[in-house]
Structure formats: C-alpha cells, structure tokens
Amino acid sequence: MSTDAFAASITKGSTLKNPRVLSAIKLGLLFGCIEAIAPIVGWLIGSAGADYVEAFDHWIAFVLLVGLGIHMLLESRKEDDDDEEELAPNTKRSFIATLLTAVGTSIDAMTVGISLAFMKVNIYLAAAMIGLATTIMVTIGALLGNVMSGWVGKKAEAIGGVALIFIGCGILYSHTMA
Numbered sequence: 001m002s003t004d005a006f007a008a009s010i011t012k013g014s015t016l017k018n019p020r021v022l023s024a025i026k027l028g029l030l031f032g033c034i035e036a037i038a039p040i041v042g043w044l045i046g047s048a049g050a051d052y053v054e055a056f057d058h059w060i061a062f063v064l065l066v067g068l069g070i071h072m073l074l075e076s077r078k079e080d081d082d083d084e085e086e087l088a089p090n091t092k093r094s095f096i097a098t099l100l101t102a103v104g105t106s107i108d109a110m111t112v113g114i115s116l117a118f119m120k121v122n123i124y125l126a127a128a129m130i131g132l133a134t135t136i137m138v139t140i141g142a143l144l145g146n147v148m149s150g151w152v153g154k155k156a157e158a159i160g161g162v163a164l165i166f167i168g169c170g171i172l173y174s175h176t177m178a
Helices: 003-015 020-054 055-076 083-087 093-103 105-117 123-176
Strands: none
Touching: 003 020, 003 093, 003 123, 020 093, 020 105, 020 123, 055 093, 055 105, 055 123, 093 105, 093 123, 105 123
C-alpha cells in the first residue's frame, strides 16, 4: 500500500530546495500518520456500508492525484524569478499540496480498512504497521528524490507531476478493470 506514497515522496523530495534528513522524516511522518488513519476510517465506514464507498473511492484518489499532477506541470512551466519562494519553499500552498497528495495516496489504505471491517483483525495494530511502513518508505523516497533531482534539474517538478498523474490513472485503472 505504501508504494504510491513512496513514488509521490520521490517527487516531493526532488523539489526540496535545502534537503535535510529532518525534512524527509517530517514528510514521512505526515504521510505515515495519514496512511495509518485511513484504514481506521475505512474500517469505520466499512462497518456502516462498504459497498457504497468502494463504488467511488478510486475516483476520489484519481481526481486528487491527477489534479495535483496537472498543477505541478503548470508550476514547472513558470519562470524562477520569484525570490520570495526561494527563501520560503515550504509555503502554506506547498503544505496543502503535500497534504492532498498524502490523502490521495492513502485512499487504498482506506479501502483496505473497509475490507478489514469484515475480518477479525486488530485494526489499530494493522493501521500502526501500515503507518510505520509508509513513514519509512516516504522518508527514504524523499531523500532519494532529492538525490535524483540533481540528475533531472528543473524538470523534477514536471516529472513529479507526470508521476502523480500516472499514479492516479493507475489507481483508477486497477479499480475499474478489476
């Protein structure tokens, strides 16, 4: 379940201006917490009515990720003459985009939570393990993405946008073709 979050974190890591291990850990914790909460929410929803939610969860992930991907593509086309953004790369808008990416990549964990509602599983232990795995993978992905940004230069944001679009389309494809 953490592979799409890992791919998104590579994208985010490639756009970090001053990478630090602490920044990568914070990103990992953000994604990990959301990914841990998602199966619990799914479990609660699954207890109430799984069929209804499973009918449209993949569309939510698709819209969020493709929308963010398109936004990143458009942002990559802008000129870098804004010095204010270089001084403060972690703006409120950037945080909201990161948060929406984390939510978009956690939809599959919510779906798993819906399925777990029908099994005898300790949902809190399962959610903690999912969150921990995601935290580790996203932290590594952010660091790896920053290393890779040197290879791709200014095109990192465009590549990240395309990656998010592919992740969103992959989620939609896997749910509509299954």
